[in-house]
Amino acid sequence: MEIGPIWRAMMRNKTGAILIALQIAVTMAIMVNAISIMQEKDRMMSRPSGLDxxxxxxxxxxxxxxxxxxxxxxxxxxxxxxxxxxxxxxxxxxxxxxxxxxxxxxxxxxxxxxxxxxxxxxxxxxxxxxxxxxxxxxxxxxxxxxxxxxxxxxxxxxxxxxxxxxxxxxxxxxxxxxxxxxxxxxxxxxxxxxxxxxxxxxxxxxxxxxxxxxxxxxxxxxxxxxxxxxxxxxxxxxxxxxxxxxxxxxxxxxxxxxxxxxxxxxxxxxxYRSESSMIKILTFTIVLLIAITSLGIVGLASFSVNRRTRQIGTRRALGASKLVILRYFMTENFIISLGGVLLGAALTVGLNILMIETFSLTRITWYLVPVAMLLLLAVGQIAVFGPARRASSVPPAVATRTV
Amino acid sequence: MLSMQNISMVYRADLVETHALREFSLEVKEGEFVSVTGPSGSGKTTFLNIAGLLEQFTDGRYELDGRDVSALTDSECSAVRNEKIGFVFQSFNLIPDLNLFDNVDVPLRYRGFNSAERKRRIEKVLETVGLASRMKHLPSQLSGGQQQRVAIARALAGEPRFLLADEPTGNLDSQMALSVMELISEINRSGTTIIMVTHDPVLAEMASRNVHILDGRVSNGDQETTAEPLLSQVATA
Known part of the structure; x- marks a missing residue:
């Protein structure tokens, strides 16, 4: 795996990566706390009345x-x-x-x-x-x-x-x-x-x-x-x-x-109409946020592929197979997403503490954080797959083109 | 070492067909230094791309190191490129975000060497090209000549059977060009087969043999050259 060189290369050109990582972190913080609110509302709605x-x-x-x-x-x-x-x-x-x-x-x-x-x-x-x-x-x-x-x-x-x-x-x-x-x-x-x-x-x-x-x-x-x-x-x-x-x-x-x-x-x-409406609105918000984040990842990866077409061709000429190129971009995204979800985990807990103190909400269920981390890592990999596949199809002859 | 028989290459775009190579044949023996010249659009780069397995040809037979490479899959071509061929490009094609060490490391990682072996090879080739002390520098911190030396080091790190150079001095001034050509000649003397595409007849004469391409065909037969005197001419130019 090329984690070291990918990381070092990314650190020399980090603005886009940082912005996407922040977007992932914010998405995660909002998503987990929204799910926590939804769980609370669902628990409220699910209480048995004791009646027939x-x-x-x-x-x-x-x-x-x-x-x-x-x-x-x-x-x-x-x-x-x-x-x-x-x-x-x-x-x-x-x-x-x-x-x-x-x-x-x-x-x-x-x-x-x-x-x-x-x-x-x-x-x-x-x-x-x-x-x-x-x-x-x-x-x-x-x-x-x-x-x-x-x-x-x-x-x-x-x-x-x-x-x-x-x-x-x-x-x-x-x-x-x-x-x-x-x-x-x-x-x-x-x-x-x-x-x-x-x-x-x-x-x-x-x-x-x-x-x-x-x-x-x-x-x-x-x-x-x-x-x-x-x-x-x-x-x-x-x-x-x-x-x-x-x-x-x-x-x-x-x-x-x-x-x-x-x-x-x-x-x-x-x-429970207001509760069920809130669940619907929060679900829509989560889906929207994930979609926006996915589009951000697709955008950054596409830009990156376009910017590095010659570089990809050179890598192919030097012996990289299509799979290696695909893996390169998937790994790059994984590193960015991992940074995002780690920051997101801290943001999630911080936002939850703030919401508990401000709105008397309940503490988030512990498993939501790792599940959200895995989900967003998976979303990142799915989102980057298209641009990464496009990168892998760059022909090695691009390396010898002068324009 | 390299044997091309009646290679044709046709590019098709809508109704237009462009014949980049027509029944092109060439034999290159082990240890040779062959220069390939020709005017723009003659088919030099197409020849280089096919020789380096960067492009598939339309017709003909191509054997590299005794192996028919006509029907190799994409990943097999990648493996052959990585193991047997070193590339030197006109624009150096270094990866700007990686330092010299990581740049030279790129093909070695694809080869699957362990980190100790990679480090040994990188240090050795950077030493050979005289840039061992600058391995943590970025390409942008080097001169053009130095960048091309790094590119040569990258090409040599995997100890390829032959080196393909595409206008290796095209972006360099005469002093830097001489320095790079001396390095390439030295590499050839150490046993590496070299094919160098150039439009510069003076540089072409530095090879042991020159192949001139015109309209996708070899036009001059294979002419032997006198490399040493011309190297001196370049040095005094």
């Missing part, structure tokens, strides 16, 4: 008539929905998980306005809640029908029972989350509420919230004028049931409008 998502959908009902009887409407709607073929169960609630709209409260282990509570997402449900969500009850028991109260918008009283998620139990009782069962905690500073059940997993309404998996269920029907039904269907029947439900509710009561019917899959997609 593929068989769930929601539909909103908003009363508008002067004599609209909300309570009767809800009771009759739920009875009709639960009796409908293809529906496993249905509830009325104040919000839908992942929807971006919901209710949060604070729970505290001691009463008192001066005590900081643990933030929690709150859903009002009845005794059909657990079955409708499809969540797994780890400990305790479900609500009974007698536990369920009706709540006006301005009400301040809270029921005396709640079911919380394991994540909420861990947050409140970090030493032994299971000990939360049966404990009395306090809501709205001073109102006692007993934890009667713990479910394995559920998610709140706001995916970006750090307490996203801290959830409490409260046995309550709401009378807020507008409400939402969450409906669980038999497996595979959701799409056929949805229009029937919309028609049923619309026909049953003309004093309200039915709107915003969405499958849980759609709700998830809408909820």
């Amino acid at each position: 998502e593929h068989n769930l959908f929601s539909i909103a009902s908003v009363g508008f008539a002067k004599d609209f009887n909300e309570r009767v409407t809800i009771e009759e709607d739920l009875a009709a929905l639960r009796a409908m073929p293809g529906i496993v169960n249905a509830i009325q609630s104040n919000a839908v998980p992942l929807s971006g709209s919901g209710w949060s409260m604070g729970l505290q282990t001691e009463p008192g306005a001066e005590i900081d509570g643990t933030g929690v997402g709150l859903y009002f449900v009845d005794e059909h809640g657990l079955d409708t969500y499809g969540v797994n009850l780890l400990a305790g028991e479900n609500f009974s029908a007698s536990d369920v109260a009706w709540r006006e918008r301005a009400a301040t009283e809270w029921p005396d029972k709640t079911i919380i998620t394991r994540a909420m139990a861990e947050a409140m009782f970090p030493d032994d989350w299971a000990s939360a069962l049966g404990k009395t905690v306090y809501i709205a500073d001073t109102q006692p509420i007993t934890i009667t059940g713990i479910v394995e997993k559920m998610q709140g309404s706001w995916p970006g919230w750090d307490g996203f998996e801290r959830v409490m269920l409260v046995p309550t029907h709401t009378l807020f004028g507008a409400t939402v039904y969450l409906i669980r269907t038999e497996p595979g029947m959701r799409d056929s049931v949805m229009p029937q439900v919309e028609e049923l509710l619309a026909d049953r009561n003309k004093d309200r409008i039915v709107r915003s019917m969405r499958s849980m899959d759609e709700i998830r997609e809408r909820s």
